Every structure is written in C-alpha cells, then in structure tokens.
Amino acid sequence: MLASSDRMFTRPAGANRHPVIKETMAVSTVGPQRKSQLLQRFSSVAGLDAQTSVRRENLIRALGLIARGPDPVTRATIARQTGLTSATASSLVAELIDLGLVAETGLAASTGGKRATGLEIERRSYLILVAVVRTRGIDAVLVDLTGRTVASHRVEVSGGVDIAAVVDAAREISRGHEARLLAACVQVPGVAGGGIVVESVQLGWRDVPLASIVEEALGAPTSVVNDVDAEALTEAVDAENGTVRLVVHLGEGVGAAVTTGSTLMAGATGRAGEIGHVRVVFEGGRTTCRCGLSGCLESATSMSAMLGDAYTDELDAHDTSLLASTPESRERMGFGARALSRALRIVSALIDPQEIVIAGAAQALGPHFLGTVRDEFEMYPAKGTSPVRIRYGRPELGKYLGPARYALAPIFGDALPLTAEGKVAPVSPG
Ligand SMILES: [Zn+2]
Numbered sequence: 001m002l003a004s005s006d007r008m009f010t011r012p013a014g015a016n017r018h019p020v021i022k023e024t025m026a027v028s029t030v031g032p033q034r035k036s037q038l039l040q041r042f043s044s045v046a047g048l049d050a051q052t053s054v055r056r057e058n059l060i061r062a063l064g065l066i067a068r069g070p071d072p073v074t075r076a077t078i079a080r081q082t083g084l085t086s087a088t089a090s091s092l093v094a095e096l097i098d099l100g101l102v103a104e105t106g107l108a109a110s111t112g113g114k115r116a117t118g119l120e121i122e123r124r125s126y127l128i129l130v131a132v133v134r135t136r137g138i139d140a141v142l143v144d145l146t147g148r149t150v151a152s153h154r155v156e157v158s159g160g161v162d163i164a165a166v167v168d169a170a171r172e173i174s175r176g177h178e179a180r181l182l183a184a185c186v187q188v189p190g191v192a193g194g195g196i197v198v199e200s201v202q203l204g205w206r207d208v209p210l211a212s213i214v215e216e217a218l219g220a221p222t223s224v225v226n227d228v229d230a231e232a233l234t235e236a237v238d239a240e241n242g243t244v245r246l247v248v249h250l251g252e253g254v255g256a257a258v259t260t261g262s263t264l265m266a267g268a269t270g271r272a273g274e275i276g277h278v279r280v281v282f283e284g285g286r287t288t289c290r291c292g293l294s295g296c297l298e299s300a301t302s303m304s305a306m307l308g309d310a311y312t313d314e315l316d317a318h319d320t321s322l323l324a325s326t327p328e329s330r331e332r333m334g335f336g337a338r339a340l341s342r343a344l345r346i347v348s349a350l351i352d353p354q355e356i357v358i359a360g361a362a363q364a365l366g367p368h369f370l371g372t373v374r375d376e377f378e379m380y381p382a383k384g385t386s387p388v389r390i391r392y393g394r395p396e397l398g399k400y401l402g403p404a405r406y407a408l409a410p411i412f413g414d415a416l417p418l419t420a421e422g423k424v425a426p427v428s429p430g
Contacts, residue, residue, distance in 0.1 A: 032179040035126070038099045039182075039221070042411045058084065062092040063121075064415035066102055067146075072118030093119060100125035101145070121145050121416065127177055129184040129218065130403040131170050132227075133161055135202045136314060140173040142181075143404040147237075147418030161203055163210065167217045174218060184222040185407035186210055187230045189253075193270030195224050225406050228273060229264050231359050232257035233402030235393060237419050246353045247393070248275070248344070249360035251313045254298040258351055262405065262414055275347070276302070280339050300339035303361050306332045313361065317395070320364035333369050341376035344390070349382050359393030 042056060061082055066073045079089035096102040103122040107115040123144050132139040137156040141149050153173040157165050166186060174181050188210070190200025195211025197203075215222040225233070232247035239245060241261040248256045254276040258265040265272050276298035277291045289299035303311045307323040315323075323329060344356055358370065374390050405418050 034100055035179055035182065038101070038126075039411065041095075041099065044410070058082065058088070058092055059095060060413055060415045062089070063096060063101060063412060066096075066119045067121050067416050072105060072120070074116035074118060076116055097122075123148070125180065126182040127174075127180045128404045128407050129170060129174055129181055129220070130187065130400045130407070131166060131173075131184070131214075132187045132230075132399060132403070133166055133189070133203065134313070135161065135189065137161065138166060138169040140169045141400050142173055142177065143400055143418070145182075145416055145418070147401050147404065149398065149400055163205075163208060163213060166210070167214060170214055170218055178219055181218060181220040183407040183411060184214060184218055184220050185230075185403040186214055186222065186224050187227050187403050188224060189227045191270055191274075192224045192226045192229075193266065195222070197224060198270060221407075221410060223407050223410070225403055226255075226257075226270070226273075228255035228360075229257045229266075230403045230406065231393070231399070232259050232357075233262065233264060233406055234397050234399060235259070235357050235359065235402070236262040237397060237401045237405065237417065243355070244351060244353045245355045245357060246344070246347060246351060247357045247359050248340070250301060250303050250358060250362040250365075251360040252302060252304050252311070254302050256347070258353070264406075275343060278343065280343050285335060297339060297343050301336040301343075306336045306365070308332075315361070317361070317364040320361055321366065324365050324369075330368075333365060334372060337369055337372035338376050341373050344373070344377060345380065345382060348388050349385050352386065353388060356388055356390045357393050358390065363392040363395060 041059070044056070048056070062078050065078055065081055075086065075089045075093050078084070078093065079086045082089065084092075093102065097104070100122055102119055105118040105120045107117060123146055126145055127142045127150070128145075130141050130143060136158075137154065138161060140153045140155070142151040143149050151173060153169060155165065155169045155172075170184065170186075188197050188200055188205075189202040190205065191198040192210075195209065197205050197208040197210050199206050211222045211224045228247070228249040231249055232245070235247055236243075236245060236259040239259065239261050243259075243261060245259050246256060247259070248254070256273040256275045258272060267273070277289065277293065277296045279293065279295045280297045281295035281300050286295035287299050287305070288294045289296035291298075299305055303313075303320070307320070307329050311320065311323055324333065340358075348356060358373065362369070370390070370392060377388075377390060401418050405414075405416070408416055408418070
C-alpha cells in the first residue's frame, strides 16, 4: 500500500527523529514471560472454570482498591473492604506483586496495632501505548499504569496518513519496551467498532482492521476508538459510577459522545453521537454544509463555521481566541450557540445527563460563547426535565487518559483509574 514510509514522513525542522523521553523510565524486571503470564491471568475468555474466574475478579477488586486509595491501602484494608479472609487478601497481593502490578511502599499509618505495609501501583513495570491519528499526523505516547505520560513522539505526515505510518509511529515509540507494553489504543477520526475503522472520511479509510494490524506489530492487545469517544472517556476519568455525561466536540467538525460512569455508549453500529449532520436550522441564515445539505448543526456550530476558513484543528488556543475576537466571528458564534443549545435541549431531554461538556477547541471561544449557550438552553426549559450543568472540557487532563483506560479495559475492566495524580475520590458503589 505504501512504497516507502520515509517518503511520507515530513519532519518539522528541529524535530527529534527519536521519541522524546520526558523522564527516565526506570529499568523494570518485567519480561516477556511475566507479561504473557499477566495477560493470561486476566484473560476474560469464556470457558474459564469458576475458581479461576472468581480469582480473577478478586485480583481486579484488590487492584482497584490499591489504585484508588486514597490512603495507603494495606492487606488488611483489602480483606476488610472485600470481605475476604486475610489469608486470601495476602495471597491476592502476593500475586499482584509477582505479576509486577503492585509494589510495597513504606509503613502505613498505625491504626492502633502494629503498622502495616502500604501498597501502591507499580509505576515502573508496564506501559500503555496511545496513538492519536490526526488528518495531518500522528501523536504516539507511552503512559504508565498511573496515567503519567512518560514518552512522546510526534510525526507530521504530508499527503495523508496511511496505515503503515501508524504502525511505524507505534513501533518507534515502543522500541526497547516491547516486553513492558501491556496494551495499546489507536484513536482515529471516524467510525470505529470492534477494532475496525468502519469509515473515516477524514483519512479516506474504510473497513480497516486496524487493531489486529497494530496488535501484530506490537505484540500487545490493541483497541481502536473514535476521537470524540476518546475525548469523552478522558473527561470521564473521575466520573462516579452512573454519572451520565454528554460530551460535544467542536472542531472542524461536530460530534458527540455519551458516557455512563467511565463507560461509553457506543450505539448499535458504533455511530452513537454522530450529531453533526442533524438539521437544526430551518429558518433563514442557514448555510450549506460540507455534507451537501443545509442547516446541519455542523454548518452552524463547528469552529470552522463560526471562525471562518482560517480555523483548523491544528491551531493552538491562543490563535483560536484571536480568530474568535473579530466582530464577524462574534456574530456567527451567537448564531452557532443558539443552534447548539437547540440540539443540546433535545439530546438532554432524551438521555437525562447530569452534565453537558462542550469540548474540542471550544474553550478558546471564551466565557461569552458558553454563557450564550447556557442562556439559550435555559430560555426554553422543557417541562419535566432536570436542570443540567453545561461547562467546557478540561484541556488540563490532556488527551491520553481516556484512550489509555480504553486500552486497559479488556484486561482490568475499570480497576485502574489512570488519573495521573494517582488517587481520586472513591467511586461510589453501583
Ligand atoms: Zn451536514
């Protein structure tokens, strides 16, 4: 499909040919054997005998307790919170340590008797690869089991990103760390489901079995996720179980995603959230959309529709704010905010979210745009619906936590929160 990947790569002047290692990745004792042992241990394939299956569930529960803290967790905490015997709790911890997932820290604070040994997630063992495929390049990073990005690598591609470029970028960043690479996630603009890129208009791809291609190249289980879904998963890193959240992405296009807790609602064909080409403008002032129809949400509310053709998804927040400060942009933003709030009103009446997050590049539009969306939303309250908080996304979360968690979900479920800070508020039972 590609004669020479080198020809496709244009590297910006001064860019490193090699991945930027942000901090020293400590040498780990984890080897290929231990990794395959771990993957086998946590495999959820049907047909596990009951005992193995219960043990796996208990390992995941213990791992989740250690990861979520907030105080240093001990073997006694695990026994208490799971209702298992201390002998079983100790044996679970021994296995987690043996697999390289958990380390002993110093002594935990005394609860009266002898001070017990604290436990924490072993940062130095395994890594997760996240590759974010953009229309003009690829960002590949390695994330540790607490969510910290430990290495990053950016590739700019001219003439369109192809599959070989994704595989090359993933290989480049993970070189030398293959034995520690536990899982990978590739994020793409387009419809993705079951490891397959069903359709990406932006990339010109259709029915690409990307997960299996990358998985074979890396030797690690790989998932594929849509870019707006990934953004919603990142916003959901600290979501409590059961929190329903609608995330709307504003960029060159418009998309949405719904999460419950930290789980994505994918829809029957992986297309849940494809809201951009729903017609919401019926009166005058509607313009032709890039899909060929007119009055689509995207034709009114995309960043390009509001800020003009000078906007691209590669712009930084500062330049985007500048574009948003002109009188023409202001007027179009007012129109866009009204169209958006109309769409949000209908969707939120359907799904009853606690929160609506306007993400993507939208934060650079400033408080006025958000205020207009909120005002318009409140102006026509739908009888019988609850008030909904509307806010901007949190760019400070970065863009890798959601995809990294998505990569780990088939192995550990939701056990590792990957909040980068390590500990978050305990998740309420559900
Ligand atoms: Zn359209």
